[in-house]
Amino acid sequence: MADPTPVFDDLRAESDELDRLVAELSPDQWSLATPAPRWTIAHQIAHLAWTDHAALLAATDAEAFGKEVEKALAAPDRFVDEGADEGAARPPDRILADWRSGRQALQDALRAAPPGTRFPWYGPPMAAASMASARLMETWAHGQDVADALGAVRTPTDRLRHVARIGVRARDYAFGVRGLTPPAEEFRVELAGPGGDVWAYGPETAAQRVTGPALDFCLLVTRRAHRVDLAVRAEGEDAGRWLDIAQAFAGPPGEGRTAKRDGRTAEGDGR
Numbered sequence: 001m002a003d004p005t006p007v008f009d010d011l012r013a014e015s016d017e018l019d020r021l022v023a024e025l026s027p028d029q030w031s032l033a034t035p036a037p038r039w040t041i042a043h044q045i046a047h048l049a050w051t052d053h054a055a056l057l058a059a060t061d062a063e064a065f066g067k068e069v070e071k072a073l074a075a076p077d078r079f080v081d082e083g084a085d086e087g088a089a090r091p092p093d094r095i096l097a098d099w100r101s102g103r104q105a106l107q108d109a110l111r112a113a114p115p116g117t118r119f120p121w122y123g124p125p126m127a128a129a130s131m132a133s134a135r136l137m138e139t140w141a142h143g144q145d146v147a148d149a150l151g152a153v154r155t156p157t158d159r160l161r162h163v164a165r166i167g168v169r170a171r172d173y174a175f176g177v178r179g180l181t182p183p184a185e186e187f188r189v190e191l192a193g194p195g196g197d198v199w200a201y202g203p204e205t206a207a208q209r210v211t212g213p214a215l216d217f218c219l220l221v222t223r224r225a226h227r228v229d230l231a232v233r234a235e236g237e238d239a240g241r242w243l244d245i246a247q248a249f250a251g252p253p254g255e256g257r258t259a260k261r262d263g264r265t266a267e268g269d270g271r
Contacts, residue, residue: 046087167221
């Protein structure tokens with residue numbers, strides 16, 4: 001089994017980068033609207049703290065986590081927003097402190113997990129490294145919302161490899177969550193990483209192909225930008241359909257990001 005430590009280190013680094021972005025914000029800035037409908041910067045960080053808490057329960061108290069799943073099943077269209085609303089109502093310093101302590105506790109729990117351990121989740125059970133990758137993906141995506149609200153430009157890093165991998169692996173999920181039959185054949189995905197290297201997935205001879213910058217692909221699969229504004233290209237009808245609906249996150253698609261080019265709206269809001 002591969003050493004999961006690099007994934008944990010990358011999650012810490014991604015969280016620390018977002019922490020630096022919000023640590024010195026004024027109370028008024030915490031109230032700034034982000035691209036996600038009704039969500040402020042406070043909602044974004046409160047949501048990360050809320051999800052870290054759920055992940056910590058999954059890693060340390062399966063019975064308690066099972067009760068959280070029951071709450072989610074009872075209100076599938078509301079439980080995420082309700083959790084964010086509750087957290088965002090707290091003072092900014094409390095939101096930040098809760099997020100910091102929660103993500104540290106989750107890091108400790110994931111690093112202490114015996115090899116081969118799998119934790120329950122809202123979908124299939126997850127290994128510690130997979131849990132860390134998923135938390136990194138969500139931290140990066142919500143960090144993009146915060147950066148957009150502040151007008152900040154983030155420098156892409158090789159940590160995007162985790163986001164891209166989840167996006168590729170979630171191809172069939174993106175079709176299934178919309179009631180569509182996933183394509184039978186594998187796709188070839190070739191992405192230009194921030195350092196200039198190529199990240200390749202799938203058979204080299206596949207007829208259906210997706211190419212483009214890794215950053216743009218990650219923005220696409222996290223629904224943080226509309227396809228028409230990104231330099232991601234598809235070869236093949238099925239690959240094109242996938243780029244219209246791709247998502248790396250679990251849950252139903254919501255509203256979405258408006259295209260800067262012509263005002264169209266993507267299907268998923270990316271929460």
